[in-house]
Amino acid sequence: MSETRIPEAARARFDACLADADEDAAVELAVGLVTGGVSAEDVLLRLVAPAQVRVGERWESGEWTVSREHAATHVSRKTVDAVAAAAAARVPGGAGSRGHVLVACSDGEWHVLPAQILTEVLRLHGFDVQLLGGSVSPQGILSDVHQHGPDVVALSCTLPWNLPLAHRQIEICRWAGVPVVTGGAGFGPGGTWAYALGADLYAADARAAADALMRHWPPVLRGESSVEAEAVEAYAMLVRQRPELLEHMATALREVHPGPDTGYVSGTEHEEGTGVLGRLLDSLAAAVYVDDERVFTRHLAFVRTYLSARSADSRFLIVMADTLADRLKGSPRALDKLSAGRRFLAGREEDDSGGPG
Incomplete structure (x- = not known):
C-alpha cells in the first residue's frame, strides 16, 4: 500500500x-x-x-x-x-478473507489505542480481526481462542512490568497451537523480551505486523521461551512479599521525607504519584522474570524524568534501591538487578552534578 x-x-x-x-x-x-x-x-x-x-x-x-x-x-x-x-x-x-486474527492487550495493560489501530490496519489489509480490548486475562484469551479459532493472536504490551502476565497469555496460545505476534514498547528493543517469552513474531508497528503476516501466511509456531525456572521462582517470591516490601519502602521514604506529604508525590497529582513505589517494585520483578536489568533501569530513567518535570525529588530512588537490597538479601537475582539500578542512578547523579570527569 x-x-x-x-x-x-x-x-x-x-x-x-x-x-x-x-x-x-x-x-x-x-x-x-x-x-x-x-x-x-x-x-x-x-x-x-x-x-x-x-x-x-x-x-x-x-x-x-x-x-x-x-x-x-x-x-x-x-x-x-x-x-x-x-x-x-x-x-x-464483508469480513476479510486473508485469515482470522485475535487482537488483545496483555493482562494488566489498559493502553488500548495501539491494539485498536492494529485492528483497523489489519482489516484494511483484508484480515478478519476481532479486538478483545484492554487487560485480557489468560482465561479470556483461552476462551476466545477455543470459541473463535483464530489463525494467530496479536498481543500488545506498552508497559514492561506486565511481561510476566503476558508470558502466561503467550503460553496459553502456544498450548492451543496458535502462533503469537507481539507489538508495543513493553516488549523491549526489537522485541527482545517478546522473544524471551516465546512469541513467534515481533512487529515494530501495525504496518510491519500486517506486512509480516501477509508475507508469512499462514504463520507458524517457532517461538521458544527462555525464561528460567529459577527466575520464575524469584519472581513469585517478590510477588508474595510485595505488601511487606511496599510497607518497608514507604517507611524508608517517610524517613527521608517526613511529613504528611511524601516527597515523591509533591508536585504531582495524587493519582499519578501514589503508584510510583508499586511500579518500581513491579519493574524489578519483571526484570528478574526475564533476567534483563534494562527492564528495571529503563523504568528508573522514566521515573527520574517524570519526577524532575514535576519539581519532585528523585534522589529517593537510591534510598528505595538500598531498602529493597537490604530486604532481598536472600534473592541473588533481585540483588543483581538492584545493583544495576543503583549503578545507573549513581551514574546519573554524577552526570547531573558535573563530576567526576
Missing part, C-alpha cells in the same frame, strides 16, 4: 484538537483526509499514532495532567473508529 503525505497543517490542527479534547473537530479532520484521497492506513499511522505519542510526551513532561491525557486519548480512539467507518464506506464488503 503506497504512502500518502499528511500535510503539516493537518498535523498541527489535529494536535490542537487533542489539546482541546475537541472530538467533533478531530473526527471531521481525519475523515476529511480519507474522503479527500489519503489512505485510511496513513491517517491512522501518520496522523493519529504520532499525535498520541506527543500526548504521552506532554504528560510525561508535566505539561499535561493525567486527566487531560485521558481526554485526548478518548478523542484519538473515537477518531480511529470514525476513520475505520469512513474507509469501510468507501470500500464496502
Whole structure:
C-alpha cells in the first residue's frame, strides 16, 4: 500500500484538537483526509499514532495532567473508529478473507489505542480481526481462542512490568497451537523480551505486523521461551512479599521525607504519584522474570524524568534501591538487578552534578 503525505497543517490542527479534547473537530479532520484521497492506513499511522505519542510526551513532561491525557486519548480512539467507518464506506464488503486474527492487550495493560489501530490496519489489509480490548486475562484469551479459532493472536504490551502476565497469555496460545505476534514498547528493543517469552513474531508497528503476516501466511509456531525456572521462582517470591516490601519502602521514604506529604508525590497529582513505589517494585520483578536489568533501569530513567518535570525529588530512588537490597538479601537475582539500578542512578547523579570527569 503506497504512502500518502499528511500535510503539516493537518498535523498541527489535529494536535490542537487533542489539546482541546475537541472530538467533533478531530473526527471531521481525519475523515476529511480519507474522503479527500489519503489512505485510511496513513491517517491512522501518520496522523493519529504520532499525535498520541506527543500526548504521552506532554504528560510525561508535566505539561499535561493525567486527566487531560485521558481526554485526548478518548478523542484519538473515537477518531480511529470514525476513520475505520469512513474507509469501510468507501470500500464496502464483508469480513476479510486473508485469515482470522485475535487482537488483545496483555493482562494488566489498559493502553488500548495501539491494539485498536492494529485492528483497523489489519482489516484494511483484508484480515478478519476481532479486538478483545484492554487487560485480557489468560482465561479470556483461552476462551476466545477455543470459541473463535483464530489463525494467530496479536498481543500488545506498552508497559514492561506486565511481561510476566503476558508470558502466561503467550503460553496459553502456544498450548492451543496458535502462533503469537507481539507489538508495543513493553516488549523491549526489537522485541527482545517478546522473544524471551516465546512469541513467534515481533512487529515494530501495525504496518510491519500486517506486512509480516501477509508475507508469512499462514504463520507458524517457532517461538521458544527462555525464561528460567529459577527466575520464575524469584519472581513469585517478590510477588508474595510485595505488601511487606511496599510497607518497608514507604517507611524508608517517610524517613527521608517526613511529613504528611511524601516527597515523591509533591508536585504531582495524587493519582499519578501514589503508584510510583508499586511500579518500581513491579519493574524489578519483571526484570528478574526475564533476567534483563534494562527492564528495571529503563523504568528508573522514566521515573527520574517524570519526577524532575514535576519539581519532585528523585534522589529517593537510591534510598528505595538500598531498602529493597537490604530486604532481598536472600534473592541473588533481585540483588543483581538492584545493583544495576543503583549503578545507573549513581551514574546519573554524577552526570547531573558535573563530576567526576
